[in-house]
Amino acid sequence: MKRSHLILLAVGIVLALALPRILYSALALRIISWALFAVSVDLLLGYGGMLSFGHAAFWGGGGYAAALLAKTFQLPFPIAVLGGTIVAMALAAPIGYLAIRRRGIYFAMVTLAFAQMLFYLVNEWRDVTGGENGVQAVPKLLLPGLSVSRTADFYYAALPLVVVGFLLAYRIVHSPFGHVLVSIRENESRAQALGYATWRYKLVAFVLSGGLAGLAGSVFAIGNSFASLDLLHWTTSGSVVLMTVLGGMGTLWGSAVGAAIVLLLEDQLSSFTDASGVVTGAILVAIVIFFRRGLWPTLSDLVRRTASSPGGA
Amino acid sequence: MDLGYLSVLLFNGLVNGAFYALLSLGLAIIFGVMRVVNFAHGAFYMLGAFAAYLLLQQAGIPFWPALLIAPLAVGLGGAVCERLLLRRLYTLDPLYSFLLTFGLTIFIQDAMRLRFGIQGQPYPLPGELASSVSLGLVSYPAYRLFVIAFSLAVCVAVWYVIERTRLGMVVRAATERTELTRALGIDVDRWITGVFAFGIALAALAGVLAAPMRNVSPLMGSELIILTFAVVVIGGLGSIAGAVAAGFLAGLLASVGAIFDPAIENVIVFALMAVILLVRPAGLFGSQEAA
Numbered sequence: 001m002k003r004s005h006l007i008l009l010a011v012g013i014v015l016a017l018a019l020p021r022i023l024y025s026a027l028a029l030r031i032i033s034w035a036l037f038a039v040s041v042d043l044l045l046g047y048g049g050m051l052s053f054g055h056a057a058f059w060g061g062g063g064y065a066a067a068l069l070a071k072t073f074q075l076p077f078p079i080a081v082l083g084g085t086i087v088a089m090a091l092a093a094p095i096g097y098l099a100i101r102r103r104g105i106y107f108a109m110v111t112l113a114f115a116q117m118l119f120y121l122v123n124e125w126r127d128v129t130g131g132e133n134g135v136q137a138v139p140k141l142l143l144p145g146l147s148v149s150r151t152a153d154f155y156y157a158a159l160p161l162v163v164v165g166f167l168l169a170y171r172i173v174h175s176p177f178g179h180v181l182v183s184i185r186e187n188e189s190r191a192q193a194l195g196y197a198t199w200r201y202k203l204v205a206f207v208l209s210g211g212l213a214g215l216a217g218s219v220f221a222i223g224n225s226f227a228s229l230d231l232l233h234w235t236t237s238g239s240v241v242l243m244t245v246l247g248g249m250g251t252l253w254g255s256a257v258g259a260a261i262v263l264l265l266e267d268q269l270s271s272f273t274d275a276s277g278v279v280t281g282a283i284l285v286a287i288v289i290f291f292r293r294g295l296w297p298t299l300s301d302l303v304r305r306t307a308s309s310p311g312g313a
Numbered sequence: 314m315d316l317g318y319l320s321v322l323l324f325n326g327l328v329n330g331a332f333y334a335l336l337s338l339g340l341a342i343i344f345g346v347m348r349v350v351n352f353a354h355g356a357f358y359m360l361g362a363f364a365a366y367l368l369l370q371q372a373g374i375p376f377w378p379a380l381l382i383a384p385l386a387v388g389l390g391g392a393v394c395e396r397l398l399l400r401r402l403y404t405l406d407p408l409y410s411f412l413l414t415f416g417l418t419i420f421i422q423d424a425m426r427l428r429f430g431i432q433g434q435p436y437p438l439p440g441e442l443a444s445s446v447s448l449g450l451v452s453y454p455a456y457r458l459f460v461i462a463f464s465l466a467v468c469v470a471v472w473y474v475i476e477r478t479r480l481g482m483v484v485r486a487a488t489e490r491t492e493l494t495r496a497l498g499i500d501v502d503r504w505i506t507g508v509f510a511f512g513i514a515l516a517a518l519a520g521v522l523a524a525p526m527r528n529v530s531p532l533m534g535s536e537l538i539i540l541t542f543a544v545v546v547i548g549g550l551g552s553i554a555g556a557v558a559a560g561f562l563a564g565l566l567a568s569v570g571a572i573f574d575p576a577i578e579n580v581i582v583f584a585l586m587a588v589i590l591l592v593r594p595a596g597l598f599g600s601q602e603a604a
Contacts, residue, residue, distance in 0.1 A: 101591075105350045
């Protein structure tokens with residue numbers, strides 16, 4: 001890791017540790033889970049150039065699987081989260097296989113449609129998923145018999161999992177694999193001409209990204225003791241894309257910042273309206289028109305310019 | 314399984330297909346000319362239904378005039394969106410306009426929710442079509458038959474205009490060779506606004522048709538738009554006839570699926586999409602180039 005990245009990581013971890021003290025712990029938990037979720041989308045969109053509009057399938061698929069595992073077998077949550085991650089990857093493999101047959105805007109539509117299909121299936125499969133009631137009263141066990149039912153305790157117990165997820169994403173984008181992915185984003189035919197089986201790279205990226213989304217969703221669902229259809233709704237897929245675009249695509253950190261900003265905003269709005277989409281929708285429209293670079297690239301430019309100008313600014 | 318029940322199911326499928334066809338037709342036209350996949354199509358469909366509802370509530374204007382006025386009004390709103398927002402994105406990756414229209418969708422939906430609440434509002438059937446028609450084996454609501462016939466007529470008319478008239482020729486030329494069309498002295502930008510407004514008006518028309526059958530509510534277009542995307546992937550966005558055919562096909566197939574298990578009615582359209590992606594990724598009527 002580069003030194004500047006290590007410093008950033010240290011700052012990020014300190015911030016994450018302090019988060020439940022600054023905000024309330026339920027909001028802090030929401031922020032770290034959605035941050036990892038947004039990072040998983042960025043991995044695919046910012047590096048692979050694939051806009052998945054169906055990542056709710058993996059966030060929700062993982063979340064439901066983890067919640068069911070934790071509840072049915074009274075499993076410690078790290079194991080349930082691992083199970084949720086695996087289920088999400090198992091879902092991502094066939095969906096990704098089909099979706100990468102189309103590119104660009106079609107890819108977005110296809111992923112969106114498959115996520116909606118999963119939404120209907122989970123809704124109909126009431127015996128297992130509880131239909132519209134969802135999976136309720138999911139236990140939060142750290143070890144068999146040792147419960148971390150307070151949200152603040154759970155937050156610190158789950159934070160390492162989220163950090164591991166983030167490090168994995170970092171590792172993936174800075175590996176040779178990640179570089180091939182970027183080359184596919186830039187020019188797929190050229191990457192093919194260089195001898196890369198691009199579809200294989202895209203599929204692996206899709207499955208890895210789905211796994212990270214599943215990890216995030218599992219932590220989120222168990223942390224809330226609840227898996228509901230909201231996890232799988234298409235607005236969830238859209239919200240996470242909004243976070244990534246707001247933060248700046250292809251930066252990983254930006255996605256985390258974007259997630260934090262959107263959630264803080266929604267938290268403020270929720271005290272006086274349940275129709276926060278009026279604000280978040282308008283923001284997305286404004287970003288796409290005026291601010292396509294996103295926050296992180298803009299900020300890091302600013303920092304760089306300030307640092308390099310003599311005497312600072 | 315008796316034949317009467319079967320034919321009712323088939324007609325229901327055609328009714329659903331009529332809505333898919335009108336919506337995917339609008340999507341295909343907009344995509345053809347602008348390379349924009351309009352996520353907000355479902356929201357404009359909902360606005361069409363609300364326009365009809367408000368015309369009746371506020372001004373006492375009944376269904377038939379509303380069938381004309383509501384699409385015009387919503388189409389005008391679409392033209393404003395195109396001029397103010399979408400216009401700025403044409404030189405960019407289509408993903409940006411997709412994101413923009415997604416933002417627009419949640420904005421419109423939640424704005425309507427703030428104003429009208431989540432509860433659906435009933436809209437009366439037009440008096441002339443409130444009865445049922447005997448089809449030999451069974452009787453079927455006259456209004457639903459009207460929906461099938463009317464949307465088919467609209468689809469055929471649109472197809473005719475685009476494929477067989479001078480107007481359509483200009484639109485197709487602007488689609489395929491924008492620069493060349495400009496060089497021939499045709500104001501392409503003006504056509505683009507008009508075409509977008511027309512596509513939106515088709516969505517609003519579907520909304521007005523839906524109002525007497527389904528409750529008028531802010532979320533009525535929210536799931537429909539995703540199903541329509543699946544339909545569009547099945548048909549291939551490149552062709553007008555393909556969009557319409559895939560719409561009716563999806564509607565029929567979903568009803569037939571419901572014979573075996575009502576739970577899979579929604580899922581079956583997506584399953585068909587998966588099959589199409591496997592065997593013919595460009596869509597039933599799509600050209601490979603568009604893939």
